[in-house]
Amino acid sequence: MPITSRILEVATADPDRLALVGSPSGGCASDESADSAEGSRAPRSLTYAQLVRDSATMFAAVDALHRAQTDPPTPAPETHGIPITAVSLTSAFETSRIIAGLAGFRAVSATIDPRWPLDHQVGVITTTGIGLVISDSTRLAEALAAAGWTGTVITATDFQAREAAIDPADTAPPTVREASEPFLMLFSSGTTSNPKAFIKTRQQYRDNVAVSSAHLEPLPGVATLAPGPVSYSLTLYAVVESLATGGSVHVADDFDPFTMGARIADEAITRVVAVPAVVKALAEAARRTPENFHGLDLVVTGGANLPASIRSALADVLPGARLISYYGAAEIGFIGDSRDGDGTWISIYDTIDVEIRDESGARLPDGEIGTVWIRAAACSDGYVTGTTDAQLRRPDGWATVGDQGRIENGLLQLAGRAGDIAITGGHKVSLPEVERAFEEFDRADPRSGPGRLGEVCAIALPDDGLGNIVALVIEPGAQGSGSHARDGDSTAPDKAALLDHARAELAPQFVPRRFYSLDRLPRTVGGKIRRHETVDLVMSGKAQRL
Structure with a gap:
């Protein structure tokens, strides 16, 4: 079912039903200025009726900004000529509000993670022909200008002021769009390689909602919490599917365990x-x-x-x-x-x-x-x-x-x-499968000392005889190990204990032949371990061999 038709349906039948709810503080400061109104002036929540009402002035503000450009960027051909509006804010509520508000109009929207490397952000904006970026980052605005980009960057504060200045009587209401019309521009990466952009049409999102509705229970009226940056496809989709099924989506800039329970x-x-x-x-x-x-x-x-x-x-x-x-x-x-x-x-x-x-x-x-x-x-x-x-x-x-x-x-x-996948001695070895074998490793062996193992990363290292060998790089847990370790020290478990555990849990070709330790495994901005960078650290001698 299309997102706009359900939003309009609920706004008529149950106008006071909550559509979008932000953090109790009403938002968060921007990535560069604690005084920014990236959430300070925005409401904490929107009902379905308010979402429909506000979307009209929102699109009018976006449309005016695109039309005011004397030399607008040419949007990617996959958008069929529809201008692209990108949101790069740390506020999950404000980002969700804009994406949901533009859904009922001729607009292609995108979310760009402000934590991406600056060159990645500039690259996707200039390459895909994004014409309008709502962002509080002066660094991004300066880098785009230096790159010769002819679009517009506007802060959340200024964008909200433009919305407020528009007379609702001069706007058109949201409508259900054609199925083939481009809807969202998404990105498959942005942390370890140049991001790959792709378009979702409205029909493709409707088909996706049909699948998730059948299996993941985004039911009408259900209150769903989706914490985290809306630039994550998981969070963004949770926002869209909740509104497309008449639910209420509660967003948060991150997950704070001290307040989220309440x-x-x-x-x-x-x-x-x-x-x-x-x-x-x-x-x-x-x-x-x-x-x-x-x-x-x-x-x-x-x-x-x-x-x-x-x-x-x-x-x-x-x-x-x-x-x-x-x-x-x-x-x-x-x-x-x-x-x-x-x-x-x-x-x-x-x-x-x-x-x-x-x-x-x-x-x-x-x-x-x-x-x-x-x-x-x-x-x-x-x-x-x-x-x-x-x-x-x-x-x-x-x-x-x-x-x-x-x-x-x-x-x-x-x-x-x-x-x-590592090819070792002619065998295909799944490196994530090697890592899973150590999820329950509790270092019960006296040789390994107290505490729990930290994160691990399995890697493939070149070998003249086997082509590659499997190695395991560990991030030691917080507790000490052995009689000379102080409480709270981060020390590696004993190699023999690790090897015995691997032999008991894995097929012979999966058992790591070497073990290394790093104080901190390299990670993406989203917290995922970077396997290739881990290999580079080991090959350059920066990891301790056990």
Whole structure:
């Protein structure tokens, strides 16, 4: 169902139903100025009726800004000539308000993470022909001007002032748009490589909502908490799907475990959509104040292979709350989910086709690791011209983002991306599978000392005999180890204990042949470990070999 038709329907039938709710503080300061009104002047919440009313003046302000340009940037051809408006703010509420408000008009919207490297931000804006950027970053504005960009940057404060100056009588109301019309420009990356942009049409988003509605329960009237930057596709989609199904979406700039429990209780939130790291923090917060979380019914998290420790931690403290870990790709849409066990085996949704193929495109038999190909109605047509040479979707409708996996008994198990597979002695080894074997490593062996192991990263290192060997790089836990370690020291566990554990949990070809320690594993701005950068640190001698 289209987002605008449901918004208009609810605004008429139940005008006071909450559509969008921000943090109790009303927003947050911008990335550069604590005095910015990026949330200070905006309301904390909008009902469906208010969202419809305000969207008209919002679009009028956006349209006027685009039309005022004497030499506007040319939008990417995939937008069919529709000007692109990007939001790059730290306020989840303000970002969500703008994306939702523009949905009922001839507009293509995009969210750009202000934490991206500056050159990534400038690159996607200039390459895709974004014409208007709502941002409080003077560094971004200066860099765009230096790059010769002819569009407009406006602060959140100034944009809100322009909205307020428009007479509602001079505006047109939002309407349901044509299915084929471009709706959102999204980005598949922005932390480890140049971002790849792609367009979602309104029909593709409607098809995606149909899948998530059937399996992930964004039901009418349900209050969903979606904490985190709206530039994350998971958070952005939670905003869109909640409004497209008549729910209330509660956003937050980040997950504060000290206040979120009270918010869940006070705002009667029953559903949370969040990345795995937030789910882990939620379980820890619920352990401290379980009374605030008793109303929580469903937790939905993205990313395949959810660590079993997160699932068990949530089940221990909130046995009545269900946890669904879904697998999907922003370019393609929802593919399947896991609801029990260690989360490594994914049930594929009945409207989605999945095949495992080798490098030549031939279909592989069950059990063999290869590239995951998907056929789904919600899949984008391809990447935006100029942002990548990669092919997303073939003419026959099958698409891949390069994920690796295997199928057994009709279930899908992911093995990571192409760079997450090591070929050692002729065997394909999934490096994420090696990492999962250490999720429950508790260092019970006396040689390893007290405490728990920190994060780990499995890598492939070149080897003359085997082609590659598997190595494990660990980030030691917080507690000390051994008689000479002080309380709170970060020390590595014993190599023998790690090796014994690996031999007990993994097939012989998966067992790491070397172990290294780093005080801090390299991560993206979103908290994901950078495997390739970890390899570089090891090869340059910056990791300690155990």
